[in-house]
Amino acid sequence: MNKTILHHVQVMLQDRIVPSATVWISEGKIEKIDTGDHPVLNDGYKLVDGSGHLLVPGMIDVHIHGANGFNMMDGTEGSIQEVSRACALTGCTSFLATSVSSTIEDLLEMIRSVKRVIGHEVGAKIAGIHLEGPYLNPKRKGMQNEKYLRHPELNEMKAIFQEAGSLIKMVTLAPELPGGMDLISFLKEQEVVIAVAHSDATYEEAKEAFAAGASHVTHCFNGMRPIHHRDPGLIVAAFEENHVSLQAIVDNVHLHPAIIRLMHRLKGPEGMVLITDALQAMGMGDGSYVFGGHHVTVIDGIARLKDGTLASSTVTMNEALRLTVDTGISLIDAVRMAATTPANILKLDHIGTIAAGLDADLVLLDEKFQVQWTMIEGRILLAPDDEK
Template sequence: MRSVFTADRLWDGRKVVESPVIVVEDGRIASIASRKEAAIPAGELHAFPGLTLGPAFFDVHIHGSAGHDVMEATPEALLTIGNFLVKRGVGAYLATTVTAPIDATLRSLNGLAKLIEKAQEGAQEQITTWPIGIHLEGPFLSHAKRGVHPPDLLLAPQIDVFDRMFEAAEGHVRLMTLAPELPGAAELAAHATAKGVRVSVGHSNATAAETDPVLAAGATSATHTFNAMRPLDHREPGILGVVLTRDDLFAELICDGIHTAPELVRLWWKAKGAERAILITDGMAAAGMPDGQYMLGGFPVQVANGKAMANGVLAGSVLTLDRALKNFIEFTGATVENGLRLLGANPAAMTGFSDRAGSVAVGQPANLVAVDAAGRLVQAIHAGRIV
């Protein structure tokens, strides 16, 4: 079946195409042209006048949504999460764990691996979104900046423990958060990097001097910048000073107006720019749900008035990436194209998934979003089908 999509503009992950004509055959992009170059061919036409088409969003840091946590690692849980995310324009995500007992973590990782493999084999025909990898957030985190991660379950970096998790995940771990100041952090960063895992510095009270060796060992990103990080000081810049001033380092941000004030969003944007900034949700099971009590990994979280809290500390968010895009444009005045880059091309480049997410190209699945000038999601498109 052939479908044709038109709009005022297309941001394909690299450049803008004016008046695009995108032809989709059997769920994949068959051709991309401008109306100046080609007539609109026969097929089911979906026109989006006044809007910009772009790649579906890619969330590299999300724990769950729609009442479920990814660590449940069941088909039912991930299908429910995916059905929620696909409607919000998400075409790919990294299933993100939290610190838990090692045996429980291993079981979750193995369950996630099997579901990722099943999705990659094309066994899932539903209009839904499945994870394409795993983000380990814990257990190698700082006690001082642990957030809601259980203190009795945190561990010093251990290569053998990491290897057990990597093997349980059948190689699908793509990102790991690591506190640089912990003994053995640089060694673990080098080991994980050699296995193709991207290391993200975070949940850390590190000084600048303590941060640098882990970056030299291969770390490429920073986990939810500002949150669970040593504060910036004019005499000791700390991990945050390093994150904001290293041009080669990607940096996540939770743009919900709760985790990070708009003024600091603007500072982050000026510091990281269009090539290194990444928008995430850090979303948990309460995303898309009414206020109440929900689980984050193995512990309860209370959600009220848009805040997810556990023991007086923020515990993930109820943010969605479509809302993050709108907030980012509102807070910074950035263009829609820049915003789309932060939700697509940049996370794909950081994780090494540029061949599977973050761009609109011939041969790829037709996973698209249509957004207006304010960054509001108007339509999500999955495998060429209107969601």
């Protein structure tokens, strides 16, 4: 039987941190949480000492493209598995395999790779697929390769769903493009999260999209019409809609700390999601890479195209958590943004918080937010130091 007692840990609950607790785990589920200094009886349980470190729910990355030198658009099972492994070692226990704009053939091959891996992951679990593109506006393309961008095509999207089925959990598009609103109607019927980005939508166009079913903004402020006092654009439209949540790349590059605090003040932790948007340079360091059909150079951890355009990030989820706290946002809210809110958005009611009856997807962090170990469904995976 797979039974574990985690003792001598600080436990992050939904609304507070318990300074001294013991967590009982059986068959991949959290059985109970004892607070205070109670004697621990390990009858049939493996005893694990948390050394007083902080236990948080496993983080969920709804937007990641690659890691450890591997890009999920490579179209191989090995690439998907390496991202799964890298996620787990950085405190992420579930993720959406995220595409970039490409040919339909390359996208379908990526989907097939995910289908072959799901259920057999070596690390973090695949919670589904996030399609970022190809129905994006060239005017706000960012690092997306313009030669693959196109107007929304309903028949093409239906073919994608025929291959992927219910694995598609999120789609990022530009609603102002011809066919954009029709695509939103179709995606709403599929019950996926409809996200807006790489978009030049006006305030009015964004309002229409949010009324029709869009409910999320991908990497908010990046790849979209900026706020102007006579042209507020989609960002202000999203701020005004209570049902719309926002992604934030917190890496000290994509967003100024004041903007992160503004997003948090307006949306609260229940309306804000921490993401990595990482490319394959995550965990690799500076160097040259090929991503989305572009040559990307990473210097001092910042990925850019030749013209200086930011090209995704190299931040990890545990680093994003630390940097969010550094902006002045409480640790409790930061953890909600990294775990609880993405679980709620994706309707994953079995993960995202530490509570009896939920999956034992947990991460032990030290005072510097370094991952001591990651647990997925009650099984402790290799800690980062064990990989060396």
